[in-house]
Amino acid sequence: MSDENSIIEEAQLIEVIENQLEDGNPVKVKETLMRLMMTGNSKQDAVAMMACAVAIEIFDVSKNDGKFNLKRYSDNLDRLPDLSFMEGE
Numbered sequence: 001m002s003d004e005n006s007i008i009e010e011a012q013l014i015e016v017i018e019n020q021l022e023d024g025n026p027v028k029v030k031e032t033l034m035r036l037m038m039t040g041n042s043k044q045d046a047v048a049m050m051a052c053a054v055a056i057e058i059f060d061v062s063k064n065d066g067k068f069n070l071k072r073y074s075d076n077l078d079r080l081p082d083l084s085f086m087e088g089e
Contacts, residue, residue, distance in 0.1 A: 008058060013051035016058075026070060032077040041081065049080045 020029040029050065036046035053076040057068055 008055065010048075010051065013055050013058075014047055016054050017047050017050045020054075026074065028074045028077050032080060036080060039081075046080075050077060053077050053080065 017029065020026065021033060024030060032050055033043070033046050036049065037043060041049070053073060056076055057073045060066055060072075061068055
């Protein structure tokens with residue numbers, strides 16, 4: 001297996017967000033999209049920012065053999081568009 005297969009592509013992260021929006025679960029994803037768009041971000045930019053938050057969770061699950069932490073994910077969504085939350089967490 002190559003390194004290319006072990007890295008989650010941005011398109012895959014965006015697909016996760018799009019699926020969450022379509023499913024309406026978690027609700028925080030749709031709320032975040034609406035908030036980001038109301039503050040002047042395009043849908044594409046908002047989804048890309050949200051993909052960063054889901055990437056943190058996916059990385060933690062794979063690194064630590066943990067479970068998806070919905071509270072941390074929601075907290076990270078709340079911090080958007082400030083991406084500095086990615087440091088030190």
